[in-house]
Amino acid sequence: MIVAFWESYNCQKFPEANGNLFNFVPDNNSYSKQNVLRRLHYQIRQPQEKLVRVLIGSIFDFSVDIRKSSSAFGKWIGC
16 A cells, blocks of 8 residues: 655756756655555556665565567566
């Protein structure tokens, strides 16, 4: 269960905040309780990189290749 999710900054919503001096993308945060299984996320249009950080405890994070034309289709890596 996700307890909280918030967008702390978005340059499209607050362009005056940085004077358009740099391209800062949306910064989103979420909080999960212990023993939570989060679902897979992907974006075909306007993909976003994900920065995962753990303040307390540990996680198992993984990526799955969903490109049907890829020789690695369906394969995953995790740590």
